[in-house]
Amino acid sequence: MPLIRTTSDIQPSEITPESVYRERRRFMQAGLALSGAALLGGMSSAQASTVTLKGLTRSPLSTDEAQTEYKDVTGYNNFYEFGTGKEDPAANAHTLRTSPWSVTIEGECAKPGTYTLEDILKPHAFEERIYRLRCVEGWSMVIPWIGFPLADLIKRFEPTGNARFVEFETLHDPEQMSGQRWPVLQWPYVEGLRMDEAMHPLTLMAVGLYGAALPKQNGAPIRLVVPWKYGFKSIKSIVKIRFVEQQPVSAWMRATPEEYGFYSNVNPEVAHPRWSQSTERRIGDFLKRKTLMFNGYADQVASLYTGMDLRKNY
Ligand SMILES: Nc1nc2c(c(=O)[nH]1)N[C@H]1C(S)=C(S)[C@@H](COP(=O)(O)O)O[C@H]1N2
Ligand SMILES: [Mo]
Numbered sequence: 001m002p003l004i005r006t007t008s009d010i011q012p013s014e015i016t017p018e019s020v021y022r023e024r025r026r027f028m029q030a031g032l033a034l035s036g037a038a039l040l041g042g043m044s045s046a047q048a049s050t051v052t053l054k055g056l057t058r059s060p061l062s063t064d065e066a067q068t069e070y071k072d073v074t075g076y077n078n079f080y081e082f083g084t085g086k087e088d089p090a091a092n093a094h095t096l097r098t099s100p101w102s103v104t105i106e107g108e109c110a111k112p113g114t115y116t117l118e119d120i121l122k123p124h125a126f127e128e129r130i131y132r133l134r135c136v137e138g139w140s141m142v143i144p145w146i147g148f149p150l151a152d153l154i155k156r157f158e159p160t161g162n163a164r165f166v167e168f169e170t171l172h173d174p175e176q177m178s179g180q181r182w183p184v185l186q187w188p189y190v191e192g193l194r195m196d197e198a199m200h201p202l203t204l205m206a207v208g209l210y211g212a213a214l215p216k217q218n219g220a221p222i223r224l225v226v227p228w229k230y231g232f233k234s235i236k237s238i239v240k241i242r243f244v245e246q247q248p249v250s251a252w253m254r255a256t257p258e259e260y261g262f263y264s265n266v267n268p269e270v271a272h273p274r275w276s277q278s279t280e281r282r283i284g285d286f287l288k289r290k291t292l293m294f295n296g297y298a299d300q301v302a303s304l305y306t307g308m309d310l311r312k313n314y
Helices: 017-034 036-040 088-095 117-121 149-156 251-255 298-305
Strands: 102-107 113-116 127-134 137-148 166-169 190-194 204-209 223-225 238-244 280-282
Touching: 102 117, 113 117, 127 204, 127 223, 137 149, 149 204, 190 251
Parallel strands: 102 238, 137 280
Antiparallel strands: 102 113, 127 137, 137 204, 166 190, 166 238, 204 223
16 A cells, blocks of 8 residues: 555545545645655655545546555656666656656647646646556556546647647657667657547546656656557657647657557557567566456447457557
């Protein structure tokens, strides 16, 4: 159990509209502050979690499976900007300056521009979403995210009819992101979604987890979470969102086109060229379990892909 209360610890009688509003404001203030100076200098992510999010609504889109332990969610990460080892991000991400932060909106939309993080977040109500995350490497976690639908953000910028895809970029600054001093990938990290995937109600912009602001190793201050796709689609520490007509080339497609396609939907029937994807190890479990089509979200998302050959469009 982490050092914070999650909504499951909270009695329904404690939840009132005022408390939801108050806690949301408190989270905004605390979250933005915590994602800045307070986390520099090695203050642990556990300390960042002392903000309680009393009254945060839990989305019905949440899984009720057991949540992965906080120490694993924040200590076993992939964030190559801070090194390729699983423990590197937690050790190295303290050098990321998450405040001030801004996000540039570009391309096929009526309202391009550079927006402060505060402007990006202001109109949105946060909720808790407990999602499975399946890494392409064969492990998985269950993570209680805090965020809001990407669709709600996209609508504000009024994409034009030419906007068929959305492209995302992570910060590129080797001074803050020590892993970018090596050409492990072509930086910055880039990901993309088809517009209907981006607008799907499951697609989340996450700003927190386990009741507190996102730890830096998990992609502070703002990241994507697309639960039916392999984890690498869920790009961290986003500074740019671009509406485009052509299918973007993601960092992984550019690095190893023979191994990674654009869609990257979790699919137990399509093996990675170097290993099977039919099973996975839930972090904390001993035995492996079967991987589910679309990571268990088939009822919600399979219709996005009707008529597509998922062996070709992997
Ligand atoms: N910018 C960036 N985003 C990234 C990655 C990365 O290396 N850089 N790794 C991805 C991979 S492979 C996974 S599995 C998830 C892991 O998210 P978590 O560490 O919060 O569990 O982040 C994804 N987002
Ligand atoms: Mo991953």
